[in-house]
Amino acid sequence: MIRNEALAAFLRDRRSRVEPRRVGLPSGHRRRVPGLRREEVAQLAGVSVDYYARLEQGRQPTASPGVLSSVARTLCLTDDERRHLFALAHVAEPQPAADPGDPADERVRQLVEAFGDTPAGVLQPMLDVAYFNAAAAFLYTDFATMPAHHRNAVRWTMLAPEARERWGAEWAGAAADLVGLLRLHSGQYPGHPRLAEITTELSERSPEFRQLWHDQTVSTWQHHVKTLWHPAFGVMSFTNEYLTVQSAPHLSLVVMAPAEPQRFAAALRAASGSVGSGVRGGVSGE
Incomplete structure (x- = not known):
């Protein structure tokens, strides 16, 4: 099985850095680990828990541009982090339409x-x-x-x-x-x-x-x-x-x-x- 340990490690690290309140979730006192839970990321990104778990375990070596974009948004990635995510997944990042006012x-x-x-x-x-x-x-x-x-x-x-x-x-x-x-x-x-x-x-x-x-x-x-x-x-x-x-x-x-x-x-x-x-x-x- 082809594994993508670099992608998995990056996702785990960035998930642990997201404050639940930042994505509209209560912080609570029962959280045993920092950041979001896997099931929360999966729900917010619109993918199954099993699919996201495979990404974080390295058993899903890549994902579609749409899934990666949703995960990047859920994990509140910066532009540089988003580019790095797509590079780790070996997927071309969709480019935004030109904005003449940019x-x-x-x-x-x-x-x-x-x-x-x-x-x-x-x-x-x-x-x-x-x-x-x-x-x-x-x-x-x-x-x-x-x-x-x-x-x-x-x-x-x-x-x-x-x-x-x-x-x-x-x-x-x-x-x-x-x-x-x-x-x-x-x-x-x-x-x-x-x-x-x-x-x-x-x-x-x-x-x-x-x-x-x-x-x-x-x-x-x-x-x-x-x-x-x-x-x-x-x-x-x-x-x-x-x-x-x-x-x-x-x-x-x-x-x-x-x-x-x-x-x-x-x-x-x-x-x-x-x-x-x-x-x-x-x-x-x-």
Whole structure:
């Protein structure tokens, strides 16, 4: 039998820390152990006592996202503890829908602008472009000039002639990276309406996307050094990274560090005024 002792130990420890009054139960004087009883957690989480007991004994190595979410709520877990619970159960944590009013969005936007001459941008679920700095607009394209539902990194890469021009010989690798990321997002955000919109359009219009999607291509970020070609300034190399934003897990930060920062900064200054200073509000913010 596969056991999950780490999950079991974490659940037992967090159950012992919950004050009954915190979840609407009387404390009483007859409690022989601190915290909640197993049957109380099971009842509040909406699962059977036997099922929850198996989780705490390590005999139930994992659980569905819905059960884990209910248990996390019952045990009053913090965001970090909740993420740890899902990691111990080897289950992808459901991500919340983007909230345009979330203060974390503004903090991340300020961070992107602070990169200055280093291209940086933020992607929403399904790789919709939320916002980017002027350096990223110069390097790639000015998404602010596009209709809201066209501001998608996969869509631009697969359909825009400009994208193939910028990526040159590295276009196929960049396309595979982005389609692989889209596949990962499809698992993190099941039933997200943008997934059907994007995959339907691109399957009809791009044979390369259709093949990559059919092949179940999955990746986080395979190519960390990229070379792009700019029509006014020639070949430029970058080290890039794709990061999940800790304070806003529905957002992803993409940063492209120029191999020749002074040359790139000079090119950016020479082109100043030809691109916008940034854009706020992708598909969900329109």
